[in-house]
Amino acid sequence: xxxxxxxxxxxxxxxxxxxxxxxxxxxxxxxxxxxxxxxxxxxxxxxxxxxxxxxxxxxxxxxxxxxxxxxxxxx
Amino acid sequence: xxxxxxxxxxxxxxxxxxxxxxxxxxxxxxxxxxxxxxxxxxxxxxxxxxxxxxxxxxxxxxxxxxxxxxxxxxxxxxxxxxxxxxxxxxxxxxxxxxxxxxxxxxxxxxxxxxxxxxxxxxxxxxxxxxxxxxxxxxxxxxxxxxxxxxxxxxxxxxxxxxxxxxxxxxxxxxxxxxxxxxxxxxxxxxxxxxxxxxxxxxxxxxxxxxxxxxxxxxxxxxxxxxxxxxxxxxxxxxxxxxxxxxxxxxxxxxxxxxxxxxxxxxxxxxxxxxxxxxxxxxxxxxxxxxxxxxxxxxxxxxxxxxxxxxxxxxxxxxxxxxxxxxxxxxxxxxxxxxxxxxxxxxxxxxxxxxxxxxxxxxxxxxxxxxxxxxxxxxxxxxxxxxx
Numbered sequence: 001x002x003x004x005x006x007x008x009x010x011x012x013x014x015x016x017x018x019x020x021x022x023x024x025x026x027x028x029x030x031x032x033x034x035x036x037x038x039x040x041x042x043x044x045x046x047x048x049x050x051x052x053x054x055x056x057x058x059x060x061x062x063x064x065x066x067x068x069x070x071x072x073x074x075x
Numbered sequence: 076x077x078x079x080x081x082x083x084x085x086x087x088x089x090x091x092x093x094x095x096x097x098x099x100x101x102x103x104x105x106x107x108x109x110x111x112x113x114x115x116x117x118x119x120x121x122x123x124x125x126x127x128x129x130x131x132x133x134x135x136x137x138x139x140x141x142x143x144x145x146x147x148x149x150x151x152x153x154x155x156x157x158x159x160x161x162x163x164x165x166x167x168x169x170x171x172x173x174x175x176x177x178x179x180x181x182x183x184x185x186x187x188x189x190x191x192x193x194x195x196x197x198x199x200x201x202x203x204x205x206x207x208x209x210x211x212x213x214x215x216x217x218x219x220x221x222x223x224x225x226x227x228x229x230x231x232x233x234x235x236x237x238x239x240x241x242x243x244x245x246x247x248x249x250x251x252x253x254x255x256x257x258x259x260x261x262x263x264x265x266x267x268x269x270x271x272x273x274x275x276x277x278x279x280x281x282x283x284x285x286x287x288x289x290x291x292x293x294x295x296x297x298x299x300x301x302x303x304x305x306x307x308x309x310x311x312x313x314x315x316x317x318x319x320x321x322x323x324x325x326x327x328x329x330x331x332x333x334x335x336x337x338x339x340x341x342x343x344x345x346x347x348x349x350x351x352x353x354x355x356x357x358x359x360x361x362x363x364x365x366x367x368x369x370x371x372x373x374x375x376x377x378x379x380x381x382x383x384x385x386x387x388x389x390x391x392x393x394x395x396x397x398x399x400x401x402x403x404x405x406x407x408x409x410x411x412x413x414x415x416x417x418x419x420x421x422x423x424x425x426x427x428x429x430x431x432x433x434x435x436x437x438x439x440x441x442x443x444x445x446x447x448x449x450x451x452x453x454x455x456x457x458x459x460x461x462x
Contacts, residue, residue, distance in 0.1 A: 008282055012270030042285060047184040065285045070295035071256030072265030 001058040008065040009033060009041070019056055026052035033064060041066050080182065080194050088194055088201060089178040091224050096178075096278045098228030100170040110161040117154045124150065173278040185281040189288075199224040203284045204241065208254070210294040213303045215254055216242030220287045227275065235275065236287070238262045246301040247308035248320040255299035255306075256290060264290055265298065313337035313349060328352035328365055343367035343379060357389060358382035 001021055006014040019028060025045060029038055029052075038052060044063045045054060056062065080088065124147050131140035173181075182201075186192045189203040202221045209215065219239040226235045237260040240253035251259045264271050267286045274282040296302055308317035312331035324338035325331075326349040333349045340347050341364035353362040356379035363379045371378045374390035382388065 006279070006282065008270045008274065008286060010270065012273035012282070012286075014277060014279075044184075047180060047281070063282065065282060065289065067289050068293040069267040069286065069289040070265050070293060070298070071267070071290040072263050072295060072298035 001056075003056055003058070003060045003062055005032065006061070006063040007032065008063065009036070023056050024052065025050055025054045025056065025062070028056060028062065029064065036066075040068055080186070080192055084194060084196075085179060085182055086175070088224070089175050089182055091199060092178050092201075092227065092278060092280065093172065093175050095224060095227035096170070096172045096276070099276055100172050102228065103164075103167060103170055107161070107164040107167075110157065110164040114154070114157040114161045117150060117157050121147070121150055121154065170276055178278050178280065181278065181280040181282075185284055188281060189284060193219075195221075201280070203288075205288050205291055207242070208291055210255070210292075211303050213306050214244055216240055216244050218254070218257075218291055220284055220291075222280065222283065236262070236283075238287070238291070246306045247317070248301050248305055248323065252300040254291060255294055255296075255301060255303060258300045262287060262290060263298075263300075265295060311337050313351070324349075326352055341367055343381065356382055358387040 001019060002016050003019055004014060005017045006012070023031075025043060026038065029036070029041070029043060033041065042063075042065045043050070043052075044065075045056070046061050047063075124143050128140060128143045128147070131137070131143060182192070185203060189205075191204045193202045193204070194200070195202065200221045200223055202219050205218045205220065207214070207217045217240075219241050221237045221239060223235055223237070229235065238254070238257045239260055240257075243253050246252045249258070253260075254262075256263050256265065264287070267290050271283055271286050274280075274286060294303060296304075308319060309323055309332050310317055311334040312326075312329075313333055314337055316334050316336075318332070318334045322335050324333050324335060324347050326333060326338065327346045328348050329352050331349065338347060338349050339353055339362065341353065342361040343363045344367055346364055346366070348364045352364060354365065354368050354377060355362050356368070357376060358378055359382050361379060367380055368377055369380050369383050370376065371383060371388035371390060373388060376388060376390065378388050
């Protein structure tokens, strides 16, 4: 099934991705953010916080935003 | 509160944001149009050269053909550049302009994510307030992230948002730095830069605010305007006193920082140097840095460059004294000899002898002086080591 995934970790692009039916948010996160800890991210489905065992549905809008991003000094 | 968003105002703001996003999209196409136009102009010029070259070849006009070939060579370079720029411009990701309802939902989400979503109507500024930020024990206060809606359509997003410290605790070293990554209300987004730009371009206002908050609540000590360690002022490496920005001096020799009392500067090159890194020249007694110190070629003593160039080392100044002393000692005997000579050879025009004797004596004395110069001044009292 197809969902809209907005990955704010990196370039921040939004794209449709295919996920297997029954995929939970937790599993989807692990697939998309390799090596990341869920507690270091804000995960929203259809703009709402959801439990990690929430099962994704067709057409869901999933956003993953890191809570810790390194700023820098302007060059 | 007047600045709070509600109902109708929310729709108005969402509409204003969407209009700006439309401008962004239009600007992208405008830029692509410009680049394609530039490439097209180059191609037209190339076509003109082609026609002329055909004519020259047909009529055997080799000189003119040569000029056209040179022109074509220059044009190909320009074509290469304009082709790449055009490709870049048209290859940029399509900007999808969300509908007003999508933008409205972004604003509603922002209201839920952040306790206070404000709108300053006069300036068309949408803002959220973060919780108080404390990084590694340094309290920085809360910040207002202001998004200037009217500036959204401007390229680069440089003036689109500002970070205001509502309870400022700026660094002692620089009052404009209210956060390690905020200077003069400008955030250096670092790793979040690309995501912020993409979020703004796509009208994902809530994502934008969340990303900015993620930068403000994190600390990158490797790239901060002022590090948290120096937030309350750096300490002098010598006396340990806390220094403000205007009273901090960097020693170019040892790379440490010093207060005004403990720092100085080299008398030769003017470089800021701490007192510990300055050396006193034994000749001129000026204090100079290591870079301006050298050694005397004669005795190896440390000396400043100017004194070396002017041969002012104490070892060189002692030699003429020694020579003079010897001259004094020997010239007395020489004079007596000369006088005796005069008495003996009275009437003879032997002025040359008088002159010669001292000269000869001086010559021999000079020779002895030269021999003495080869002996270190400290060893003059020792048995002479003359060949």
